[in-house]
Amino acid sequence: MFRFDTYVPRNLRDALEASRIYGEELLPIAGGTDLMVLYRQGLVKFRMLLDLWPLRNSLSYVRLEEGLVKIGALTTIDVLESSELLKDKRFAGFRDACRKFASPFIKSVATVGGNIGAAHPLSDIAITLLTYDASVRLKSLESERVIPLKNFYLDKRKTIRKSDELITEVFFNEPPSNASSVFIKLDRRFGHGMGYAAVSVYAELDGELVEEVRIAFDSMGRAFPERALITEGFLKNRELSEDNISRAVYEVLPSEMRRISDYRASAEYRLYISQVLLKRALLEVSKRVRGE
Amino acid sequence: MSRVSTPRGYRDTYRDIEVSFKVNGREVRVKVKPYERLLDVLRNKLGLLSVKEGCGRGECGACVVIMNGKLIPTCLTLAVRAEGSEILTLEGIAPEGKLHAIQKALLDTYAMQCGFCFPGVIMASKYLLDKNPDPTEEEIKDALDGNLCRCGSYLRFIKAVKLASKYIKEGKVFFDESEVMR
Numbered sequence: 307m308f309r310f311d312t313y314v315p316r317n318l319r320d321a322l323e324a325s326r327i328y329g330e331e332l333l334p335i336a337g338g339t340d341l342m343v344l345y346r347q348g349l350v351k352f353r354m355l356l357d358l359w360p361l362r363n364s365l366s367y368v369r370l371e372e373g374l375v376k377i378g379a380l381t382t383i384d385v386l387e388s389s390e391l392l393k394d395k396r397f398a399g400f401r402d403a404c405r406k407f408a409s410p411f412i413k414s415v416a417t418v419g420g421n422i423g424a425a426h427p428l429s430d431i432a433i434t435l436l437t438y439d440a441s442v443r444l445k446s447l448e449s450e451r452v453i454p455l456k457n458f459y460l461d462k463r464k465t466i467r468k469s470d471e472l473i474t475e476v477f478f479n480e481p482p483s484n485a486s487s488v489f490i491k492l493d494r495r496f497g498h499g500m501g502y503a504a505v506s507v508y509a510e511l512d513g514e515l516v517e518e519v520r521i522a523f524d525s526m527g528r529a530f531p532e533r534a535l536i537t538e539g540f541l542k543n544r545e546l547s548e549d550n551i552s553r554a555v556y557e558v559l560p561s562e563m564r565r566i567s568d569y570r571a572s573a574e575y576r577l578y579i580s581q582v583l584l585k586r587a588l589l590e591v592s593k594r595v596r597g598e
Numbered sequence: 599m600s601r602v603s604t605p606r607g608y609r610d611t612y613r614d615i616e617v618s619f620k621v622n623g624r625e626v627r628v629k630v631k632p633y634e635r636l637l638d639v640l641r642n643k644l645g646l647l648s649v650k651e652g653c654g655r656g657e658c659g660a661c662v663v664i665m666n667g668k669l670i671p672t673c674l675t676l677a678v679r680a681e682g683s684e685i686l687t688l689e690g691i692a693p694e695g696k697l698h699a700i701q702k703a704l705l706d707t708y709a710m711q712c713g714f715c716f717p718g719v720i721m722a723s724k725y726l727l728d729k730n731p732d733p734t735e736e737e738i739k740d741a742l743d744g745n746l747c748r749c750g751s752y753l754r755f756i757k758a759v760k761l762a763s764k765y766i767k768e769g770k771v772f773f774d775e776s777e778v779m780r
Contacts, residue, residue, distance in 0.1 A: 309633045311612060312633070339671075339674055346655060355676070357678060357679065410722065414670055
């Protein structure tokens with residue numbers, strides 16, 4: 307295991323200056339629940355870490371402002387889970403995702419920004435945020451840009467973020483009152499490890515008619531979370547009847563989803579599980595919108 | 599497990615960072631290296647050997663401590679993060695010569711076999727009971743979800759936490775060692 311230096315910034319500006327000066331040699335670390343594991347396995351190279359922990363006073367929040375729900379990048383999962391805002395049924399998917407996220411001590415250090423920035427397929431919060439059509443705010447020393455989360459990932463562990471930028475916030479439009487969401491992850495143990503497959507469904511329903519639906523899986527073929535756009539298109543403006551759900555799940559989804567086989571599960575099994583999870587999620591979301 | 603060790607004849611050129619924090623109510627000031635984990639500092643520099651290294655990757659829960667009122671895995675935490683914080687480890691859970699209700703309950707339920715996971719289990723239980731003095735079985739399972747016990751004493755942990763919650767509700771938080779070890 308190699309050694310490294312750690313830069314402890316005084317404030318965000320200081321942190322951004324350090325990222326500008328050291329560039330690629332410096333990696334930002336938030337909770338460390340992913341990066342420290344990669345480091346100890348020898349899967350990541352860097353000369354320096356930028357410890358973002360001192361910035362959490364200013365970057366840890368969940369709030370509603372001018373019709374936007376804003377979540378600070380250093381909001382830890384337990385803070386997100388206990389926030390008043392997310393007790394609303396419109397954000398039920400976040401509740402599911404936080405509850406099954408991991409063990410309590412991981413929840414108290416893992417952050418929302420880290421979950422997005424890690425660019426790993428099984429990033430539960432990122433999958434949920436995708437279905438809320440969230441955007442990521444990236445700050446650098448003199449500029450700021452907003453990237454839709456769906457365009458944020460380039461590859462596994464690769465994002466559009468440049469080395470002198472930091473994720474400061476993620477935000478999305480406040481959902482209307484006829485909306486709700488569901489997040490389901492299939493795992494061998496409850497809330498432990500990463501799961502075989504995960505799905506998040508967000509829907510706005512008018513009675514049984516689907517006004518808006520967004521579906522995201524941990525992977526659609528590439529190794530990062532993505533939306534199932536064709537399945538969404540099929541379901542939009544249709545009734546959420548048993549027949550339509552079956553067609554979406556058994557006919558449409560397999561046409562766009564490509565799963566991989568690895569030591570944890572085979573591609574066939576993963577596809578089958580994704581179908582089952584999607585079906586469950588669609589049935590559950592309609593219940594939730596009706597307030598059952 | 600592989601700690602970052604200094605090979606013979608190699609001079610560590612990384613700077614020392616002075617970190618001061620409170621651990622178990624005692625003010626401490628230690629020099630740490632920027633690559634050091636809190637786990638190594640607590641064990642090797644402060645002699646708090648209750649903090650165990652199990653997996654070293656945040657999966658087993660043997661190294662958890664309560665830092666600023668939050669349960670954290672010290673194996674994934676950089677030592678520099680301790681600056682200005684307040685840390686509670688198993689050593690500080692009860693006054694000298696006493697046992698905490700959770701410790702007593704674990705003994706009463708005969709939960710211990712090898713005991714390696716105990717410091718983590720006790721800290722996680724304390725974290726739960728501090729927030730929620732009367733947890734349901736589901737809540738106990740959730741709270742101890744990250745603590746692996748390879749002897750398989752999980753069911754007894756659940757019993758013990760229920761018993762500890764009963765003790766604490768009765769106002770019996772600390773027990774004399776002599777009273778316990780009959």
